[in-house]
Amino acid sequence: MIRVALPFHLQKLAKVEGEVQLEVAAPVTQRSILDALEARYPVLRGTIRDHVTQKRRAFVRFFACEQDLSHDPPDTPLPDAIATGAESFVVLGAMAGG
Amino acid sequence: MSAVRLLVGTRKGAFVLTSDGKREQWKVSGPHFAGWEIYHLKGSPVDPNRIYASQSSGWFGQMIQRSEDGGKTWEPVGNEFAYDGVPGTHQWYDGTQHPWEFKRVWHLEPSLTDPDIVYAGAEDAALFRTGDGGKTWQELPGLRAAKGNLWQPGAGGMCLHTILLDLSQPNRIFVAISAAGAFRSDDAGQTWRPINRGLKSEQIPDPDAEVGHCVHRIAMHSSRPGILLMQKHWDVMRSENAGDSWSEVSGNLPSDFGFPIDVHAHEPETIYVVPIKSDSEHFPPDGKLRVYRSRTGGNEWEALTNGLPQSDCYVNVLRDAMCVDSLDKCGVYFGTTGGQVYASADAGDTWNPIVRDLPAILSVEAQTLS
Numbered sequence: 001m002i003r004v005a006l007p008f009h010l011q012k013l014a015k016v017e018g019e020v021q022l023e024v025a026a027p028v029t030q031r032s033i034l035d036a037l038e039a040r041y042p043v044l045r046g047t048i049r050d051h052v053t054q055k056r057r058a059f060v061r062f063f064a065c066e067q068d069l070s071h072d073p074p075d076t077p078l079p080d081a082i083a084t085g086a087e088s089f090v091v092l093g094a095m096a097g098g
Numbered sequence: 099m100s101a102v103r104l105l106v107g108t109r110k111g112a113f114v115l116t117s118d119g120k121r122e123q124w125k126v127s128g129p130h131f132a133g134w135e136i137y138h139l140k141g142s143p144v145d146p147n148r149i150y151a152s153q154s155s156g157w158f159g160q161m162i163q164r165s166e167d168g169g170k171t172w173e174p175v176g177n178e179f180a181y182d183g184v185p186g187t188h189q190w191y192d193g194t195q196h197p198w199e200f201k202r203v204w205h206l207e208p209s210l211t212d213p214d215i216v217y218a219g220a221e222d223a224a225l226f227r228t229g230d231g232g233k234t235w236q237e238l239p240g241l242r243a244a245k246g247n248l249w250q251p252g253a254g255g256m257c258l259h260t261i262l263l264d265l266s267q268p269n270r271i272f273v274a275i276s277a278a279g280a281f282r283s284d285d286a287g288q289t290w291r292p293i294n295r296g297l298k299s300e301q302i303p304d305p306d307a308e309v310g311h312c313v314h315r316i317a318m319h320s321s322r323p324g325i326l327l328m329q330k331h332w333d334v335m336r337s338e339n340a341g342d343s344w345s346e347v348s349g350n351l352p353s354d355f356g357f358p359i360d361v362h363a364h365e366p367e368t369i370y371v372v373p374i375k376s377d378s379e380h381f382p383p384d385g386k387l388r389v390y391r392s393r394t395g396g397n398e399w400e401a402l403t404n405g406l407p408q409s410d411c412y413v414n415v416l417r418d419a420m421c422v423d424s425l426d427k428c429g430v431y432f433g434t435t436g437g438q439v440y441a442s443a444d445a446g447d448t449w450n451p452i453v454r455d456l457p458a459i460l461s462v463e464a465q466t467l468s
Contacts, residue, residue, distance in 0.1 A: 007157075008133075009133060009134065009155065009157070009158055010158065013158075013161070013174065043174050045177070045178070046159050046160065046177045046178060047158040047159050047161075047177075048158070051177075051178045051180065052180055057157065057158065057159060059156055059157045060157060060158070093157035093158070094157070096156075096157075
């Protein structure tokens with residue numbers, strides 16, 4: 001099972017608490033995780049990536065295994081620790097000062 | 099027993115304020131959607147418990163929420179706002195052409211006759227319509243064909259912020275866009291034309307250009323739908339012919355700048371504005387928060403100050419943050435960027451704060467309930 005950590009506001013929209021667990025077929029990529037996430041929680045469509053372009057929204061970030069994967073191509077296989085569920089795939093809002 | 103419900107959108111959530119018809123004691127509910135920007139909420143005129151809300155975030159984009167119980171509970175509906183076809187380009191700050199990009203919904207205007215039909219005014223400026231209660235949204239692209247390539251964003255963004263519907267002419271729609279101007283459709287939104295003749299904006303290259311004016315708000319009284327009132331970036335304007343031409347009615351106002359404008363529920367020639375000092379400071383002249391009322395359709399204005407702060411007040415009142423109820427006497431309400439909602443239960447003669455410390459207020463809408 002893939003573990004996905006969502007930020008507070010997206011947890012509220014999806015009506016979940018804590019991490020979400022998803023079945024994702026190999027190869028596990030950003031795109032396959034987000035496809036599975038949006039299929040389970042349609043309310044999240046458009047909140048993480050653009051409806052039309054499917055690109056990551058500018059102030060959303062993807063972290064995993066102590067790496068910022070936000071700028072990786074969406075079809076790049078993710079680290080094995082994500083695919084095995086040992087580590088969670090973290091979706092978060094970028095830091096903003098002020 | 100009559101009652102009033104105020105729908106308040108703020109930078110950090112929505113609030114629902116309710117009172118009986120005396121409008122003396124208010125109950126505050128919220129924040130709903132805490133932490134999100136709520137640009138606007140509005141109820142259906144034919145089903146007041148059906149309320150739509152525009153919820154947005156710089157991080158997570160646009161949501162539309164719908165309530166069926168007067169704002170007690172909410173469910174998200176459709177949030178896909180795709181421009182029709184190839185979006186095309188508009189004028190950018192540096193004079194180049196820039197692609198249309200959806201950012202948020204500024205204003206929601208439910209149909210006067212069908213609770214499932216709602217119009218949404220977007221940034222970058224476009225008009226969307228739903229016919230299924232918000233599940234899906236379709237652009238009315240004819241609007242952007244009205245010289246959209248010449249529209250350009252103001253400092254606040256290129257937003258469609260005003261939508262007026264005319265019950266006596268169901269196919270007529272007015273919209274206003276910053277900074278493009280006012281537009282009218284007489285065929286239910288299929289085709290549009292600019293209605294900016296008579297507007298003068300000295301700070302644009304052609305002061306009386308067909309498009310390019312920074313219109314801040316338009317108001318209309320339902321009993322006289324051909325008469326429009328406008329607060330522009332500079333000047334308060336009036337049209338007697340559904341926008342075909344405009345004349346200035348700023349009269350003795352202390353500033354020609356401001357954002358909201360509204361009309362008394364029962365007196366079509368009684369108008370309210372909130373003058374703001376210049377376009378550079380954006381706070382009330384002399385630190386005095388004053389609503390100005392004209393009982394003559396413009397030109398002659400009186401300051402309404404009773405109950406409003408008359409020293410050291412430096413808040414702003416944004417374009418969607420003033421409204422009226424339809425009780426007798428007419429209630430008038432406005433919210434400030436300082437988080438106060440002020441109410442007058444006597445058409446503006448006296449004012450009291452309902453709440454003082456909400457987040458910065460973006461919009462206030464009144465529902466008169468029976």
